[in-house]
Amino acid sequence: MDLCSKHMTIRYGLLEPFYHQPVRDHVERMRGFAIKLIKDLNIQFDPTEVDALIMAHDLPELNLENDIACWDQEKQKGTSDIKEKTEVESMKHLATQYGDWIFDLWNEYSEQKTELAKFVKYMDRYEDHNFFVGKMLESGDRFLQTWGKPVPASEHLDFALTRFVKATLGFPTASKITRERLESLRAIATSHGLEKRLDGLLAQIKNHTPCQ
Numbered sequence: 001m002d003l004c005s006k007h008m009t010i011r012y013g014l015l016e017p018f019y020h021q022p023v024r025d026h027v028e029r030m031r032g033f034a035i036k037l038i039k040d041l042n043i044q045f046d047p048t049e050v051d052a053l054i055m056a057h058d059l060p061e062l063n064l065e066n067d068i069a070c071w072d073q074e075k076q077k078g079t080s081d082i083k084e085k086t087e088v089e090s091m092k093h094l095a096t097q098y099g100d101w102i103f104d105l106w107n108e109y110s111e112q113k114t115e116l117a118k119f120v121k122y123m124d125r126y127e128d129h130n131f132f133v134g135k136m137l138e139s140g141d142r143f144l145q146t147w148g149k150p151v152p153a154s155e156h157l158d159f160a161l162t163r164f165v166k167a168t169l170g171f172p173t174a175s176k177i178t179r180e181r182l183e184s185l186r187a188i189a190t191s192h193g194l195e196k197r198l199d200g201l202l203a204q205i206k207n208h209t210p211c212q
Contacts, residue, residue, distance in 0.1 A: 053120045056105040060087035118171045125167035129160040154192035
């Protein structure tokens, strides 16, 4: 299977029934988001390098049979070390097929030491959860099916809002973008009893980043 085919891997289980999407779709949305962010924030990144890191960032899960999604908090408890180990093993396996360059590329993203890696991580978290929130707003459901069980939409929204902020703390250059998105969600947050939570998250961004 080539790398393009791997990006056609389908993600299942989240926010049934409308989240059955190829990983490729997430990657393509990230690529579009990157073009917009680089322009809006006047960031001096090489577009080719950004594109390459975006393409590489989710490759480990495409080679795993039992990847643990970020939304499944119960399954994630105590498994971070195992997940990290299996992702490394997955990438080493891919490196035997495609060359060490692909491991080195993914490892730059994984280590989160360069500004480029932090930028791509921000886009990954922001885009995925922005997509979730958009689908929630479209459905209008109070309960959403996740791995076959109904979960209050408010829990999904709370988690998404938190992930927006967590992404920003790793790449504060984009704090203005995140604040604007959170403010745009005030009405839906209020309807789910999360207005104080939203205010707290906005204050967290403000206290963590320089005035913009």
